[in-house]
Amino acid sequence: MADTPPRAGQDVEVRLRPSFQGSGQVIGVVILLACSVLFVVGGLADPASPGGVVFLVLGGTGIVAFGAVLLVLLGHLLGRRPLLVLEDGGVRVPARWPMPRSRDRVLPWHEVASVCAWTQGVMTGRGVSHQLAFLPVADSSHAAHTSGAEILRVKTQGMPGVAVLRWNVATLPGWTVKADDVIREVRKRTDVPFEDRRVGLPKKRRVVRKAPPKDA
Structure with a gap:
């Protein structure tokens, strides 16, 4: 599909x-x-x-x-539970099955300081994956769980907000909505700083069409 x-x-x-x-x-x-x-x-x-x-x-x-x-x-x-939901109220990360949906995590848009798309792994090796991180503002209760976010902190260095693994999602190839479409939707819903730090993405082919021959 x-x-x-x-x-x-x-x-x-x-x-x-x-x-x-x-x-x-x-x-x-x-x-x-x-x-x-x-x-x-x-x-x-x-x-x-x-x-x-x-x-x-x-x-x-x-x-x-x-x-x-x-x-x-x-x-x-x-x-078929969603992995990520972008809604009017904010970013929703549904609880993994069989946990009830009442355990969903929601980060309100007004508490998002910045958003960063980044790449985890080394391009010369295996296991490279692209990620999408929502960085909550420093004084938010959603910014309290910072343990284990050392790599994320390095990848998002210089951006506003706090690196928290709870608000980082892997953009998997099997997503029903393309990662670029998700990023575009995020940028429509919030005007916070965004940086695309992904590496190793395939370059888009440039199609050059020849101009029609002029009439003699």
Whole structure:
């Protein structure tokens, strides 16, 4: 499905498209869960032996752990909860499933000091990702949780506001709204300073059309 630019005046909800990668994660967890069940079955064959006890413990632990992971993954795939919402009141970061939506985080626009698009990682290596950070004003209660934001602080150095990981989101390739459209919408809704510090983006091809030949 093609990306649809947001319409003026409406909330912008950014979701993640279903992908082979997400399906592959589910399949991988299902396989691990099945192996855990087999461990339990093997342990039940001789539960009184040391080997049987080990199999039961490992299998039971795997069923609980991988079952919980599978539940969360299925919730993400089937629930289609937004990853980011731009609304009239501010920036909303929905709570991850299965947490209730009452746990959503909301940063009001009047408490946003600046916005920065930046890149995490080294271009010569792997794992490069583009991010979008909303920096709350220094005297805001939303600027209190600054632990773990050392990299973000370096990337947004010189910009107004406080670097807080809670208000930083990764702009994933599978977003239903293109990252550039999200940035344009942010700039429409607030006039705070914005800087695009992303690196390694593909350059747009420049199409040069030849002028029609003049009539002799």
